[in-house]
Amino acid sequence: MATPTSTATSCHFHSDLALDLGRFINNPHLHDVVVLCNDTSFFAHKDVLRARCAVLHDLFRSNDDAVLEIDTDPTVVAHLLKFVYTARFPEVDSIAHVTELLRLARHLQLHDLVVNLGLRFHDQVIAPSSDEDDEGDERCERSSPERRRRPAAEGPAVFHRPRHHSLTKFLDASRFDGKVTVVVGPYRFRRQCAILLASRSTWFADRIDAPDAVVDASAFPIEQMARVLRFLRMEGPEDTFANVDAALEAHRWATVLGAHSLLSWIEHVIVTRFISANTVCTIWSTVECSEYLAERCQAFIQDHFIECASSPGFLTLRADQVKGTLNAGMINADAGDMLLALRRWADSNATRQSDSDRILLDLLPPNTIFNHHLRMQLLGVTADRHPIMQC
Known part of the structure; x- marks a missing residue:
């Protein structure tokens, strides 16, 4: 069975996938976000930008605006989008473009692009010097993710060009x-x-x-x-x-x-x-599980909750993972079967029965996605507040 789609946050695509995505660069007929650069417009896709760049992932999560402004040369934006869509390092023939592309790559935390540009143009690329640290810190603070997150009503997010650069070598x-x-x-x-x-x-x-x-x-x-x-x-x-x-x-x-x-x-x-019902919980429980893998695992469990809850790995999930799954979206499962599965998880994570009841109650807070009647049924309580079942 095909796994459900989900937004991604890992840094890079598989090479075959990147080649396919290259066909969608700057497509005016198929896009959901416009990148404005001076008088030039570039057409892009939020899912691709979010998947390739954690900074833009956070930005689009808190800002639904379909316009993104970047204050730089349009050629630099074209190079940036090509790298984002294909994972291929751009061929840049202007040192000014290299410097600006390096600045944007640092700002967007595209680490592979930063290192590649620094190594290829090590004797020409310039970086902030110590006498500009204070100003650089101020720019960094103004452009931090918290500063970039704004309501859509305030207009598109803007990435500004710094006023000047220093002449310090980027890398020996x-x-x-x-x-x-x-x-x-x-x-x-x-x-x-x-x-x-x-x-x-x-x-x-x-x-x-x-x-x-x-x-x-x-x-x-x-x-x-x-x-x-x-x-x-x-x-x-x-x-x-x-x-x-x-x-x-x-x-x-x-x-x-x-x-x-x-x-x-x-x-x-x-x-x-x-990813399957038998492996998804094991994958999600690994220490190195990235945000991308976590989102895909969570979506899979929501679509196949009972099958996944029957696997031994379900009992190893942390409380925040189980609670996040219950609150992230609709779950296709019978309420009684869900209660049994959650009760098994609570029992395995409790030292005594009273702890099990408390843990189960904590999994289903008042702001859960379930409506009031279903929540009461999951908690084992009738409309008269009397327990109706113990599992």
Whole structure:
């Protein structure tokens, strides 16, 4: 059964999906948000922008306006949208455009784009200097997510261009100019391109300190490091995982490495191949579960509540996860069956019967999505406030 659609917040798309999305860039006949840049309009899609950018995800969550203003050169916005839709790094031929694109990428927290631009244009890109820190802090405060969240009536959100830049070098990239060796126990991966590893993994960017550096990665399993290096060299990821446990293990190590593109591909595999009534609770309970995976798991449980509640993993869900599922939207399940499932969860998380009753009551607050009659039925109370059942 197909999994339900949900808004995404992970940083990157699977490469095949990105190629398909590239067909929808700036389509005037199919869009739900307009990006205004001076006198130029760009047509985009909120779901795509939210999926690729956590800052815009938060912005659109609190602002339903269909217009987004960006105070910059239209060419820069075109480069930005191309990267957002295709996950391909733009070919920029103007240093002014590079500098402005880098500013927007930092502002929108597109970390892969920030690192890639910094490495490619390390001797030309400029960044804020220490004598402008105070002004930069003020700009950051004004442009923080809390400042950007405004009611739709106040007009579209605006990202302003800073008044000026300094001449400080962005990055000393001499250490990324060569080939490095990655050591995993007795194994050596030789002649790995430093700039590719550093631009696609924050872990490698922090540890490559010379053009011929030897990076000790002995803490990683050899099969996990081999997969990561193959992906970071842009040779493509491994197409299959044996089971959901293998996918979650790869997801955990990709998180440690800060390989955001690989994380997105693994999440794509988990969502499209492994989410089921037997696995969804286990996936959601993992420490490394991203907001994107959490939203997809929650939506799946809402659509298949009884089947998911019958799995052993349901009892491992936290109280905030169960409560969030009950309050996030309509659940397709019989009220009596839901009560039995919630009672089992409460009993497994309580040390004594009185705690179980309190936990169950806490799951169903007055502002729950259920109407009054159904809420009373779930709580086991009649209109006369007498208990009608104990499970």
